[in-house]
Amino acid sequence: xxxxxxxxxxxxxxxxxxxxxxxxxxxxxxxxxxxxxxxxxxxxxxxxxxxxxxxxxxxxxxxxxxxxxxxxxxxxxxxxxxxxxxxxxxxxxxxxxxxxxxxxxxxxxxxxxxxxxxxxxxxxxxxxxxxxxxxxxxxxxxxxxxxxxxxxxxxxxxxxxxxxxxxxxxxxxxxxxxxxxxxxxxxxxxxxxxxxxxxxxxxxxxxxxxxxxxxxxxxxxxxxxxxxxxxxxxxxxxxxxxxxxxxxxxxxxxxxxxxxxxxxxxxxxxxxxxxxxxxxxxxxxxxxxxxxxxxxxxxxxxxxxxxxxxxxxxxx
Amino acid sequence: xxxxxxxxxxxxxxxxxxxxxxxxxxxxxxxxxxxxxxxxxxxxxxxxxxxxxxxxxxxxxxxxxxxxxxxxxxxxxxxxxxxxxxxxxxxxxxxxxxxxxxxxxxxxxxxxxxxxxxxxxxxxxxxxxxxxxxxxxxxxxxxxxxxxxxxxxxxxxxxxxxxxxxxxxxxxxxxxxxxxxxxxxxxxxxxxxxxxxxxxxxxxxxxxxxxxxxxxxxxxxxxxxxxxxxxxxxxxxxxxxxxxxxxxxxxxxxxxxxxxxxxxxxxxxxxxxxxxxxxxxxxxxxxxxxxxxxxxxxxxxxxxxxxxxxxxxxxxxxxxxxxxxxxxx
Amino acid sequence: xxxxxxxxxxxxxxxxxxxxxxxxxxxxxxxxxxxxxxxxxxxxxxxxxxxxxxxxxxxxxxxxxxxxxxxxxxxxxxxxxxxxxxxxxxxxxxxxxxxxxxxxxxxxxxxxxxxxxxxxxxxxxxxxxxxxxxxxxxxxxxxxxxxxxxxxxxxxxxxxxxxxxxxxxxxxxxxxxxxxxxxxxxxxxxxxxxxxxxxxxxxxxxxxxxxxxxxxxxxxxxxxxxxxxxxxxxxxxxxxxxxxxxxxxxxxxxxxxxxxxxxxxxxxxxxxxxxxxxxxxxxxxxxxxxxxxxxxxxxxxxxxxxxxxxxxxxxxxxxxxxxxxxxxxxxxxxxxxxxx
Numbered sequence: 001x002x003x004x005x006x007x008x009x010x011x012x013x014x015x016x017x018x019x020x021x022x023x024x025x026x027x028x029x030x031x032x033x034x035x036x037x038x039x040x041x042x043x044x045x046x047x048x049x050x051x052x053x054x055x056x057x058x059x060x061x062x063x064x065x066x067x068x069x070x071x072x073x074x075x076x077x078x079x080x081x082x083x084x085x086x087x088x089x090x091x092x093x094x095x096x097x098x099x100x101x102x103x104x105x106x107x108x109x110x111x112x113x114x115x116x117x118x119x120x121x122x123x124x125x126x127x128x129x130x131x132x133x134x135x136x137x138x139x140x141x142x143x144x145x146x147x148x149x150x151x152x153x154x155x156x157x158x159x160x161x162x163x164x165x166x167x168x169x170x171x172x173x174x175x176x177x178x179x180x181x182x183x184x185x186x187x188x189x190x191x192x193x194x195x196x197x198x199x200x201x202x203x204x205x206x207x208x209x210x211x212x213x214x215x216x217x218x219x220x221x222x223x224x225x226x227x228x229x230x231x232x233x234x235x236x237x238x239x240x241x242x243x244x245x246x247x248x249x250x251x252x253x254x255x256x257x258x259x260x261x262x263x264x265x266x267x268x269x270x271x272x273x274x275x276x277x278x279x280x281x282x283x284x285x286x287x288x289x290x291x292x293x294x295x296x297x298x299x300x301x302x303x304x305x306x307x308x309x310x311x312x313x314x315x316x
Numbered sequence: 317x318x319x320x321x322x323x324x325x326x327x328x329x330x331x332x333x334x335x336x337x338x339x340x341x342x343x344x345x346x347x348x349x350x351x352x353x354x355x356x357x358x359x360x361x362x363x364x365x366x367x368x369x370x371x372x373x374x375x376x377x378x379x380x381x382x383x384x385x386x387x388x389x390x391x392x393x394x395x396x397x398x399x400x401x402x403x404x405x406x407x408x409x410x411x412x413x414x415x416x417x418x419x420x421x422x423x424x425x426x427x428x429x430x431x432x433x434x435x436x437x438x439x440x441x442x443x444x445x446x447x448x449x450x451x452x453x454x455x456x457x458x459x460x461x462x463x464x465x466x467x468x469x470x471x472x473x474x475x476x477x478x479x480x481x482x483x484x485x486x487x488x489x490x491x492x493x494x495x496x497x498x499x500x501x502x503x504x505x506x507x508x509x510x511x512x513x514x515x516x517x518x519x520x521x522x523x524x525x526x527x528x529x530x531x532x533x534x535x536x537x538x539x540x541x542x543x544x545x546x547x548x549x550x551x552x553x554x555x556x557x558x559x560x561x562x563x564x565x566x567x568x569x570x571x572x573x574x575x576x577x578x579x580x581x582x583x584x585x586x587x588x589x590x591x592x593x594x595x596x597x598x599x600x601x602x603x604x605x606x607x608x609x610x611x612x613x614x615x616x617x618x619x620x621x622x623x624x625x626x627x628x629x630x631x632x633x634x635x636x637x638x639x640x641x642x643x644x645x
Numbered sequence: 646x647x648x649x650x651x652x653x654x655x656x657x658x659x660x661x662x663x664x665x666x667x668x669x670x671x672x673x674x675x676x677x678x679x680x681x682x683x684x685x686x687x688x689x690x691x692x693x694x695x696x697x698x699x700x701x702x703x704x705x706x707x708x709x710x711x712x713x714x715x716x717x718x719x720x721x722x723x724x725x726x727x728x729x730x731x732x733x734x735x736x737x738x739x740x741x742x743x744x745x746x747x748x749x750x751x752x753x754x755x756x757x758x759x760x761x762x763x764x765x766x767x768x769x770x771x772x773x774x775x776x777x778x779x780x781x782x783x784x785x786x787x788x789x790x791x792x793x794x795x796x797x798x799x800x801x802x803x804x805x806x807x808x809x810x811x812x813x814x815x816x817x818x819x820x821x822x823x824x825x826x827x828x829x830x831x832x833x834x835x836x837x838x839x840x841x842x843x844x845x846x847x848x849x850x851x852x853x854x855x856x857x858x859x860x861x862x863x864x865x866x867x868x869x870x871x872x873x874x875x876x877x878x879x880x881x882x883x884x885x886x887x888x889x890x891x892x893x894x895x896x897x898x899x900x901x902x903x904x905x906x907x908x909x910x911x912x913x914x915x916x917x918x919x920x921x922x923x924x925x926x927x928x929x930x931x932x933x934x935x936x937x938x939x940x941x942x943x944x945x946x947x948x949x950x951x952x953x954x955x956x957x958x959x960x961x962x963x964x965x966x967x968x969x970x971x972x973x974x975x976x977x978x979x980x981x982x983x984x985x
Binding site: 212235309 | 734735736810
Binding site: 373374480481482483510511512513514515516518519522537539540541543544567577578579580581582583584585586587588589590594596597598600601 | 688689802804805832833834835836837838840841859860861862863864865866868885886889899900901903904905906907914915916917918919921922
């Protein structure tokens with residue numbers, strides 16, 4: 001197991017390197033450059049050139065990349081082109097809200113989806129099954145921005161029960177209940193897709209398990225159906241589901257960008273949109289790098305949990 | 317006398333020192349740390365027109381041998397010589413040609429038939445693949461073969477799932493037979509079938525052998541079935557042949573303790589014989605990844621002596637060969 | 646002689662399918678005494694497994710016992726509540742299955758699965774329960790039982806897993822052990838070990854066994870009396886010696902002639918029953934075997950034969966018009982069935 005983890009971590013290094021190369025060039029290929037974002041009618045061409053020189057934008061792109069990589073290896077993410085703050089500070093102040101949002105969404109999604117999926121499988125072809133599969137299909141297919149705007153219209157504009165956006169009420173001291181109120185809508189939007197997919201995974205995984213011989217053995221021992229399904233059945237159904245959790249993290253990252261923007265949630269997703277707007281290369285690169293690490297490590301974690309859940313799987 | 321007889325027979329296929337190892341991988345860079353020796357030095361001569369059976373418990377390497385002989389899973393080491401040609405040296409073109417003579421039938425006829433193809437197309441497939449005939453001829457051959465295996469023309473437009481297990485095995489046989497092969501490897505062809513259907517398929521295989529001068533390598537674990545179909549029997553244990561003899565000799569005069577134990581273990585459908593004296597062999601088959609030293613059977617053998625634990629016995633004898641330091645009888 | 650503790654009377658089990666209700670077991674009756682072994686033999690789809698699952702009332706959502714009774718220790722199991730059934734399953738009637746490789750849950754240890762049952766029915770303190778589980782494993786011939794108990798099933802061979810299943814099934818000292826093709830998936834040498842073990846444990850504990858198999862050899866080794874089933878019906882029943890010495894039903898005879906015996910000459914052609922087993926949606930009228938029977942007459946194609954004793958008071962019963970139209974036979978009293 002230890003060997004396996006070491007091997008996976010070693011493989012992660014070239015993958016991360018590839019991700020940085022790829023994203024660095026993509027980011028730089030985008031039309032426009034950071035300096036143009038500051039241009040106003042009074043700026044002279046000389047000012048622009050001076051600025052470009054100062055930011056190192058006149059160097060060939062590979063020189064810029066090597067410089068960026070060299071700094072990264074020393075733990076230096078550089079300074080933002082737009083706010084001149086250290087990128088590390090900007091990013092770290094945004095991580096908390098994003099983790100809160102993604103964690104809540106994931107938690108709520110699984111909390112709802114897993115029992116529904118199990119029920120849906122055990123009562124296959126019942127009205128409950130039809131209802132849950134159709135609702136989950138809606139959850140998967142409605143885009144985040146549409147669901148987000150719909151929620152804002154219903155809960156904030158019409159019912160005035162929830163705030164339209166942000167993380168805390170402006171001018172207030174914040175606090176748990178205030179943050180919670182702000183969290184509800186974005187978390188629900190983000191959870192909808194994850195839950196929809198999860199219901200379908202749990203349902204089909206459970207359906208595979210329900211015909212297994214060991215469930216018949218469990219019943220023949222005189223166990224209650226509740227334990228047969230939830231102990232013997234679900235533990236086995238969990239195994240394929242764990243792999244999905246790894247994938248869900250990348251879905252969440254993508255979803256967070258849109259959702260945070262809609263709800264003005266002060267997280268990394270919102271920062272991403274802002275940095276793209278201002279061609280803030282160092283910040284964008286840092287976020288990309290973090291996202292790549294998150295995806296890689298969640299996949300590794302999923303694989304580790306996989307072997308914990310299934311004793312037949314031994315990595316070595 | 318028996319020696320002269322065996323010289324008269326023409327060998328159709330010869331297996332020389334066949335080995336098939338599967339690597340066990342471990343560690344950060346997936347080093348190969350061991351080998352599962354599925355088949356470990358097997359010699360066998362199959363004569364034209366005979367049925368020779370490989371029997372043994374699961375994991376003894378009998379199916380692996382069959383698959384290596386038809387080059388589905390080529391061997392790690394050793395030679396398979398068919399009609400004077402060594403198969404592993406042939407180009408893929410030559411191998412394709414020779415495959416028309418070498419066919420295989422599997423245990424589970426359902427999983428070896430493409431569920432989305434009609435029977436007619438499934439049967440025509442090998443003909444077209446080997447570019448043997450034109451369209452009307454293909455259709456005629458398919459009709460013929462269906463009749464030969466006891467099915468009808470109208471079955472051509474049906475799909476595999478519409479057939480019962482026995483009928484599917486007939487289709488499997490038809491598909492192997494349509495290229496008019498010389499040798500058919502039958503890998504547990506009746507194990508998945510009901511008793512009453514087993515008899516039908518076994519009779520069919522026997523009839524076909526007579527009609528088309530087929531040679532069978534029959535792989536099975538049911539001793540009754542093997543007795544009924546075979547001329548000679550090779551008993552395998554842990555990747556090696558431990559005894560090889562004519563069918564009646566194996567049953568009347570088993571010389572390897574393992575063969576005897578297999579015969580004793582076989583349940584006889586006669587309640588009056590239930591309290592017969594017999595040896596029930598203890599323990600499981602050892603892992604082929606880590607076979608015991610010396611004779612691989614010594615751990616389960618009631619007759620094992622010191623020499624069995626240190627030296628592997630070689631196959632000895634002319635017509636009735638046995639690999640044992642202390643053969644019975 | 647001990648009294649019957651189990652009496653199955655005219656059991657009929659049906660399943661709901663897309664194509665409507667199908668009767669998968671038409672009419673099964675038998676009795677069992679403690680320590681007795683009954684063998685049920687037949688080909689796939691003959692209803693032998695459904696019979697055993699009916700006894701356990703484990704027929705799933707779609708299966709239902711339509712008619713008949715199962716009297717177990719004076720109680721009719723067809724009328725028992727689900728809670729009563731749960732206290733019987735694994736406790737008074739237990740079961741082992743064909744596939745030892747898939748019958749144990751792969752994600753729980755052997756001990757976990759055994760203790761689950763022991764705790765459910767025996768309510769022993771934790772330490773004693775574990776010691777008892779180890780004792781049971783040792784009893785069924787598992788070496789290093791105190792270590793094996795903490796292993797996961799995939800570490801064990803098929804034969805070892807079937808031993809674990811037997812240890813588990815016998816933990817609560819059941820009155821009846823149902824063994825549904827217990828050795829079909831195993832090699833012959835392991836099959837011999839398992840059958841020997843079952844015989845030994847039966848003789849020690851006086852547990853009755855119902856063994857279901859398609860293999861006449863296994864039945865001949867194990868059973869005291871035998872039921873032969875074909876297409877959901879009992880076609881013949883007798884004590885094991887009578888059945889093998891003097892089979893009456895053409896199907897039983899055909900079955901016996903179609904297995905290649907070790908003592909047969911291989912030049913002898915195998916007898917084979919023509920045709921295939923009818924599917925449940927497509928049962929022949931009259932005698933269900935008449936489509937494959939070489940002795941079938943006009944009557945067989947139209948009228949259902951009843952299951953009747955070959956002699957009055959005989960325990961050898963057969964469902965065949967040939968037997969019943971035999972002029973040399975003494976007049977017979979219908980015992981188990983009214984002619985439909």
